Amino acid sequence: MISYIEEIKQLKKEKNAIILAHFYQPKEIQDIADYLGDSLKLAQVAVEAKADILVFCGVHFMAETAKILNPKKKVLLPVLEAGCLMADMITESDLKKYRLSHPNTKIITYVNSTASTKAESDCICTSTNALKIIKHYTDKGEAILYCPDQNLAKYAMKQGNLSFDAWKGCCPIHHDLDRNEVLNKKKEYPEALVLAHPECQLNILELADYVGSTKQLLDYVIKSPKDTFIICTEEGVIHAMEKACPEKNFILASTSLLCPSMKYTTLKDVYTCLAKETNEIIVSEEVSKRAKLALEEMLKLS
Ligand code: 13P
Ligand code: SF4
Numbered sequence: 627m628i629s630y631i632e633e634i635k636q637l638k639k640e641k642n643a644i645i646l647a648h649f650y651q652p653k654e655i656q657d658i659a660d661y662l663g664d665s666l667k668l669a670q671v672a673v674e675a676k677a678d679i680l681v682f683c684g685v686h687f688m689a690e691t692a693k694i695l696n697p698k699k700k701v702l703l704p705v706l707e708a709g710c711l712m713a714d715m716i717t718e719s720d721l722k723k724y725r726l727s728h729p730n731t732k733i734i735t736y737v738n739s740t741a742s743t744k745a746e747s748d749c750i751c752t753s754t755n756a757l758k759i760i761k762h763y764t765d766k767g768e769a770i771l772y773c774p775d776q777n778l779a780k781y782a783m784k785q786g787n788l789s790f791d792a793w794k795g796c797c798p799i800h801h802d803l804d805r806n807e808v809l810n811k812k813k814e815y816p817e818a819l820v821l822a823h824p825e826c827q828l829n830i831l832e833l834a835d836y837v838g839s840t841k842q843l844l845d846y847v848i849k850s851p852k853d854t855f856i857i858c859t860e861e862g863v864i865h866a867m868e869k870a871c872p873e874k875n876f877i878l879a880s881t882s883l884l885c886p887s888m889k890y891t892t893l894k895d896v897y898t899c900l901a902k903e904t905n906e907i908i909v910s911e912e913v914s915k916r917a918k919l920a921l922e923e924m925l926k927l928s
Contacts, residue, residue, distance in 0.1 A: 715795030800825035
């Protein structure tokens with residue numbers, strides 16, 4: 627039987643390719659990644675990448691972001707159907723309409739968005755830097771629209787004591803996490819700390835001892851003197867946590883915390899797209915140019 631792991635290693639050498647993977651990817655994909663990270667870290671890796679081919683194991687907007695930031699590289703997404711439910715909750719034409727009625731408002735768009743939505747934005751942000759970027763504009767007295775994640779918007783408003791327009795999108799996987807499930811887990815593990823991603827609703831974030839991006843949650847468990855954690859984000863991150871801290875316990879707040887698109891990627895898909903150089907991400911030059919400006923603004927402010 628073909629050993630996909632060995633074949634992938636060989637192909638990477640032959641073709642000068644690297645594999646980038648998000649923390650929500652299946653375990654075996656995380657384990658073959660050259661770079662594992664959250665949206666911000668993977669975007670930064672993409673900018674610096676010297677390889678000829680970037681195989682992006684994640685969802686469509688992540689691979690698109692890598693292509694926009696480093697357009698000369700060939701960026702491959704092993705499963706082209708791997709989309710993000712939140713990214714589809716706002717479109718370029720929604721933002722064009724909004725701009726017409728709010729010509730002086732700065733549009734800050736979460737990285738979980740399509741390239742054409744990014745192209746209509748003034749600045750992009752991720753879960754790592756959202757509050758910092760929002761404050762950069764509100765401190766200057768600018769009116770802003772934050773899109774598409776209403777939960778990250780509400781969290782930033784609360785954290786920064788701010789008020790601004792927010793789109794009504796969300797990540798259904800995080801948004802639907804039931805507060806009672808988290809409360810029950812807290813009862814069952816009274817010594818545990820609760821860690822949450824800011825895409826959860828405020829009624830979950832209120833229960834959290836720490837809120838952060840996937841990478842920030844991982845860094846937190848590594849540094850913490852505690853040994854039991856209730857995790858309120860997609861289950862994939864627990865693999866990275868268990869690898870980094872094998873002696874600690876990680877309890878998923880709910881079995882519903884599973885992003886189907888993130889689990890599409892198989893080793894065979896990675897092997898096939900690299901062997902045949904298929905599933906290439908293409909972004910039109912016109913969209914790419916404008917989206918890049920908004921992404922570079924984020925990287926400058928991060
Ligand atoms: P991070 O940037 O925190 O990894 O989040 C990405 C994402 O899709 C969360 O649902
Ligand atoms: Fe999109 Fe939610 Fe999946 Fe993240 S977990 S990729 S926001 S659908």
